[in-house]
Each structure stands twice: as C-alpha cells, then as structure tokens.
Amino acid sequence: MRELLEFLARGLVEEPAAVHVEEIEEIEGEVILELEVAEDDLGRVIGRGGRVANALRAVVKAAAVPAEKRAIVDILD
C-alpha cells in the first residue's frame, strides 16, 4: 500500500524526490498513510475538487483488501 501510494504520487508530481509516505498503524488492521509532497505539487495530488485525492484513496483502499486491512490516506499540507 505504502509503495503503491508512493509510486502513484511520484507519477503525478513534478518533484518525485520530495514524495514521502509515512505508514502509521496505531490500531491493528487500520493503516494511516500520510502523503507528503512538495508544496507546488499539492494541487497535482489533490486535483480539481479533490478528484485526484479521491482517486488515490479509492485505489489504495482496494490495495488494502488483499492485506485484509483498512487504509486511510492523509495528504499533509
């Protein structure tokens, strides 16, 4: 999940080296993925009306299913 989110985010941004995802699992089975990108790239991972952010959430959510986990994507701004 973390690697997939990083991969997708790096594909979306102008500064892939600045992409970082922190994986936090405080509650068993519930993974919070904190996505950090360069300030100028925030719009690229959020998109008009949050469309890109929601798409990232949907795909990561699906990727959590085989691992039998719940994933939450949090975009840090």
Add this chain to the structure above:
Amino acid sequence: MEGAENAAETLPAEPADRVRAVLERIVNELELDADVVVSESDGEISAEVEGEEVGLLIGRHGQTLDAVQLLCYQIAYRGHSDRKRVTVDAAGYRVRQGEELRRRADLAAEDAIRDGRAIELEPMGSNERRVVHEHLRERPEVETYSEGDEPHRCVVVAPLVTD
C-alpha cells in the same frame, strides 16, 4: 523499497507505456491474475485489464475503475499539453455498462418525445454522462444537457421543439 524509490525515474516516457506501467503495478498490488493490454489510436489510449476475477479493480458502480482511469490519465500526461482521452476497462465492464446506459438513454428519449417533456436520468459520473450525451446526439428529435452538482449531477433528455 528500491523499486519504489526509483519508481518515478523508471516510468517510461511515452504516455501509452506509462498507462501500462501504472496498470501493471496496480494489478500486481491488488493481487489480480490479469493481463494488461494497451492500444493507442489518434484520439485515445485504451487499456483493458483481462482476467476472471477483477471485481476489486472495478469497485462498486465502477468507482475504483474510474479512479484508476483518472490516475492513468494524470500520470500519462503529466507535463504534456497534447493530451488524448484515456479509457481503462476491466473484463469488458465498461462495454456492458455502456450498452445498459445506451438502452436507458433510448428509453428516456422515447418517453421525452412521446410525453413532450424533459426526462431526468439518475445521477451518474462524468464518464457515464458522456456516453449518454454521445449516444443521443444521433437522435435529432431530442437534446441532452447535464444539471445539478456532483455527485448528484444528472443528464436531462428533452424533446426538441420543431416548428
């Protein structure tokens, strides 16, 4: 880890190849037994994920598939101004959905013409609305437009008054 670090650098340059790379990565991550086929025409990059059990990739009402398609488009054309449409299908889902949508659009058109009033279809996403608009464009006796705000935006099919 190494792969993830180098992911952006290893993404191919050509948009169609990027679409394939993104889809293969997602298929792998979702642990699907499926093949990715990508074709490109003048106006469109079209990708199909072929496999038996691809429901996870499609999601409820195709929401996950729409998300994958949007990400493929954004990643394929990052930094490009000359863009084509990107469509991603899985096991013929969009083809089947398209047939059902066109059938419902035809029924709405017939009702609109017969009753002489505008018929509102149920709310749907922009991909589905486009299918309805394009399909009914062929019928000169009706016009279509979209009304309302996402996610409740819907297509209205109205009879064209001729005099």
